[in-house]
Amino acid sequence: MKRSQVRQHIIETASDLFYRQGYNLTGINEIIKEAAIAKATLYNHFASKEDICLAYLQHRNSVFTKDIHDFVNQAKEGKKQLYALFDFLKEFFSQKDFNGCWCLNTVAELPHDNEKIKKEIQKQKEEFIRFIKGLIEKNYDQQSDQKNDILARQIYLLYESSISESKLHENSWPIEAGLSLCKTIIH
Numbered sequence: 001m002k003r004s005q006v007r008q009h010i011i012e013t014a015s016d017l018f019y020r021q022g023y024n025l026t027g028i029n030e031i032i033k034e035a036a037i038a039k040a041t042l043y044n045h046f047a048s049k050e051d052i053c054l055a056y057l058q059h060r061n062s063v064f065t066k067d068i069h070d071f072v073n074q075a076k077e078g079k080k081q082l083y084a085l086f087d088f089l090k091e092f093f094s095q096k097d098f099n100g101c102w103c104l105n106t107v108a109e110l111p112h113d114n115e116k117i118k119k120e121i122q123k124q125k126e127e128f129i130r131f132i133k134g135l136i137e138k139n140y141d142q143q144s145d146q147k148n149d150i151l152a153r154q155i156y157l158l159y160e161s162s163i164s165e166s167k168l169h170e171n172s173w174p175i176e177a178g179l180s181l182c183k184t185i186i187h
Contacts, residue, residue, distance in 0.1 A: 007045045010035050015056045019102050023109045060102045061124045081139045086179035093166050100167030129156045158182050
């Protein structure tokens, strides 16, 4: 395997373990065992578990960003593209390995002073808010950058709470409620 393939294999293995089990419950030795690599191989690619976690977050975000962009862009232009955010979430929830938001799961496990991972998660969440704002500007422009920004943040909060609550309740009703509230604020 090429060096880049080995690195990607480690990231995908760690990604699966971190998402299923959690960051704290997944040890370096378990990643090494599951990836079927030597300890030296892992450390040739990553200096620490924190570096693997950053790569995991970036990997998951990259896949998520592509998937949600593709999904939303298939919806009819207008408000339907904004509602498609929640339709995407319904599909995400229906996957057999659904375990909520990988960012929120990770940040909940970290010590408060872990700025490196927290900043990565904040960056990803801000990118998602900008994506939502772009959808608003394209499909439901409020004629004011400030109003578009406020609406994007409101929809973002609905989306994020829908993920968390659907995980907690193991049910899709929070997603339906989030979509209903989204429709109310967009009118």
